[in-house]
Amino acid sequence: MNFRVRAAVDDDLKHLYEMAKLTGGGFTNLPPDRPALAAKLERSHAAFARADGPVEDELFVLILENVDTGEVRGTCQIFTEVGRRHPFYSYRLGTLAQHSRELDRTFRAEMLSLTTDLEGSSEVGGLFLHPGERAGGLGLLLARARYLFIAAHRARFGDRILAELRGIIDEAGGSPFWDGLAGRFFGMNFQDADRFNAVNGHQFIADLMPKHPIYTAMLSESARAAIGMPHPSGRAAMRMLENEGFSYEGYLDIFDGGPTMTARIDKVRSIRDARTARVVAVDRDGGGDALVATGTLADFRCTMAKVRPVGDGDGIVLSAPAAAALGIGEDDRVIHVGRN
Missing domain, CATH: 3.40.630.30 (Gcn5-related N-acetyltransferase (GNAT))
Known part of the structure; x- marks a missing residue:
């Protein structure tokens, strides 16, 4: 599915x-x-x-x-x-430390502060x-x-x-x-x-x-x-x-x-590892597991995919089921990140 x-x-x-x-x-x-x-x-x-x-x-x-x-x-x-x-x-859970010199004892109390x-x-x-x-x-x-x-x-x-x-x-x-x-x-x-x-x-x-x-x-x-x-x-x-x-x-x-x-x-x-790329081709040959998204605001869509980088990394080959789920094809732009 x-x-x-x-x-x-x-x-x-x-x-x-x-x-x-x-x-x-x-x-x-x-x-x-x-x-x-x-x-x-x-x-x-x-x-x-x-x-x-x-x-x-x-x-x-x-x-x-x-x-x-x-x-x-x-x-x-x-x-x-x-x-x-x-x-x-x-x-916020914090600690208050108090020391008695006469008793030579330090007491640490946990406190919750709003x-x-x-x-x-x-x-x-x-x-x-x-x-x-x-x-x-x-x-x-x-x-x-x-x-x-x-x-x-x-x-x-x-x-x-x-x-x-x-x-x-x-x-x-x-x-x-x-x-x-x-x-x-x-x-x-x-x-x-x-x-x-x-x-x-x-x-x-x-x-x-x-x-x-x-x-x-x-x-x-x-x-x-x-x-x-x-x-x-x-x-x-x-x-x-x-x-x-x-x-x-x-x-x-x-x-x-x-x-x-x-x-x-x-x-x-x-967020740190997300990369933008152009879909160079759509096929069923597979690749690495990834999350791929496209569209902005109300048109945003994201799915699991197989992704294979090509060239200098600005292009990817995208698995066909993922392309269908996202409603995209060749030359469309996506943002993706590895699943692992």
Whole structure:
């Protein structure tokens, strides 16, 4: 089967809603709420329609589509600049060292501080792959298509990029981190807070969250154990991010305590190594495994391909199924990066 990543359109709302119902909670960027998803699509359409200009707080929604059947099997999102419309809050895990000369003892206390350090960063998020498709590298296609989109539209993004990974969620759909910390101040359970945040944004955090640092020793054991830990289903995503050059620097999601991964955008491997080329020929002889994209903004498309460089590297031979999925042929321009 052949798949491609493309810009989301209005007809994808029903597919996004069906996928959102499968997430299992704690998936802020894909809420099972039709009006909220429709608003995301409207915002995405506006971003795809803006041809140029400075970096703004925009959202691009991409869709994974089965080329043969037209079925939508996944989605992902790219935010160009977080924190401009609403404050972008994170917890930062730090250490305070204190020494008593009389006791000859040094005490190091871990602390969580509410911060907006990451405001102005771009963000990759909202990645969801249908459970029936979690094989064959489709998660990799969805994830890395975002980086080729960024590489092709570099002026629309900032210098830093982040990815928030979902944290630990228990079998009842609750969050030990939320219950041990924020839930005590908000008088609402994790599911309600997560749903409210997905639809209305972070402002209620600014209104109600205590601004002073929190000593982790004061939290429950289950809350402490969840700090910086990804949901089991997100461990592969964390490894993919690390392979791209992201790292965990102590920033946490304020709701479920999941790790926030960060990187310099021009050092993300798929962005740094992406190359533009002209399609010299289309054949079935094969070549190296690669991701190949073409088109700008709403016409962007990305797929897995076999690619064989020719000449000085400015030209490539492209596998026929990939050319068909992208709707291109000889002399068209593409951007590509090796799969490995």
